[in-house]
Amino acid sequence: MNKDWDDISGLVKQAQGGDESAMSELITTHKQLIYTITNRMVHNRDTAMDLTQDTFIKAFLNIKKVKSGRHFRAWLCRIARNVTYDHFRKVKHQKSVPLEEVEDYMGVDTTEQKHRSMIIQDALDRLTEKDRMLLTLAYYEGFTHDEISEALDIPTRNIKVQIHRARLRLRRELEGREHELLSIQ
Amino acid sequence: MNSCQFSKDIVAFRMGLLSDEKKAAFEEHLRTCTMCQQEIQVQGVMDQVLSDRFDPGNIETFIVSKVRLIKNMKPENSWLYIFQVGAYVAAATTLLWIFIPFINNLITMGRVEIWKLIETYPSLPGGFSTAVFIGFAIIFILGSGILTYRVLRD
Numbered sequence: 001m002n003k004d005w006d007d008i009s010g011l012v013k014q015a016q017g018g019d020e021s022a023m024s025e026l027i028t029t030h031k032q033l034i035y036t037i038t039n040r041m042v043h044n045r046d047t048a049m050d051l052t053q054d055t056f057i058k059a060f061l062n063i064k065k066v067k068s069g070r071h072f073r074a075w076l077c078r079i080a081r082n083v084t085y086d087h088f089r090k091v092k093h094q095k096s097v098p099l100e101e102v103e104d105y106m107g108v109d110t111t112e113q114k115h116r117s118m119i120i121q122d123a124l125d126r127l128t129e130k131d132r133m134l135l136t137l138a139y140y141e142g143f144t145h146d147e148i149s150e151a152l153d154i155p156t157r158n159i160k161v162q163i164h165r166a167r168l169r170l171r172r173e174l175e176g177r178e179h180e181l182l183s184i185q
Numbered sequence: 186m187n188s189c190q191f192s193k194d195i196v197a198f199r200m201g202l203l204s205d206e207k208k209a210a211f212e213e214h215l216r217t218c219t220m221c222q223q224e225i226q227v228q229g230v231m232d233q234v235l236s237d238r239f240d241p242g243n244i245e246t247f248i249v250s251k252v253r254l255i256k257n258m259k260p261e262n263s264w265l266y267i268f269q270v271g272a273y274v275a276a277a278t279t280l281l282w283i284f285i286p287f288i289n290n291l292i293t294m295g296r297v298e299i300w301k302l303i304e305t306y307p308s309l310p311g312g313f314s315t316a317v318f319i320g321f322a323i324i325f326i327l328g329s330g331i332l333t334y335r336v337l338r339d
Contacts, residue, residue, distance in 0.1 A: 023252065024249050028245060031240070032241075035239050049241055052244065053244060053247065057252055060248070116230060116234060117234050120234040120235065141236065164196055164200060164202060167196045181231075182223065182227065
């Protein structure tokens with residue numbers, strides 16, 4: 001997150017007034033966050049792209065509802081969550097993804113890295129949607145517990161415990177693949 | 186995870202959730218336990234991969250133009266908006282009011298009788314078949330319903 005809260009507040013206000021360059025800048029600042037969330041959730045590059053676009057479109061059509069720039073990022077994540085859950089309801093998410101598609105989606109440099117990412121994402125896919133969302137936000141650098149709480153409707157006091165449990169569940173899903181992960185490090 | 190009794194604390198250790206006392210004990214244990222050292226490495230890989238970010242590329246122009254397009258389609262004036270929804274509802278209600286007696290008759294008839302009725306139904310002025318007109322009306326009612334739903338939902 002390069003921009004500080006005041007910058008974001010200013011951009012949100014301008015976007016509320018219909019300023020398209022402010023909208024554009026808000027997209028630039030938050031597109032990685034939303035695309036990372038949707039990618040982790042649906043595990044498919046094209047679908048994630050569609051959901052990212054839907055999230056921003058919905059956000060800008062309702063931007064007058066944002067009270068301050070401080071809440072914008074959490075509010076945006078909440079929209080991304082709802083858009084993703086709507087998608088799951090519509091298509092009844094299929095968890096098995098062809099290998100080629102996974103490798104294509106990962107967008108990392110080496111074959112080893114791709115394989116490692118694939119193992120982790122595979123384990124992540126076996127978790128609940130809520131755990132996946134929680135871990136994605138928890139691992140996103142600069143995302144605070146207050147924001148996670150606001151985005152996911154979890155009381156702030158429970159955030160650490162929930163992240164801890166979700167990490168344990170993810171770790172359990174990686175059971176038996178430890179050597180594979182370490183050998184390709 | 187490994188069978189070492191300390192392994193259950195590794196996630197909490199990495200998250201900084203252990204008390205000072207427990208943390209010190211775990212660090213002491215970690216010096217000699219190869220299983221926990223390996224577990225730390227595994228979780229390091231896990232954390233590293235989950236910290237990856239993905240970049241969707243240039244999407245700004247597309248989104249901004251789509252937002253503009255939708256805003257232009259949607260009436261800003263709330264009275265106009267209410268009128269639009271009202272018009273859809275009125276059109277659908279009127280058509281239902283006209284055709285409900287006819288549809289009611291259809292429900293009580295058999296399939297063969299319905300076909301006979303449609304075939305013998307008098308044509309409307311201009312030679313427009315009533316059956317075709319009814320078909321259009323049903324499509325219109327459904328369309329109005331869907332449009333109303335979408336307008337209200339958005």
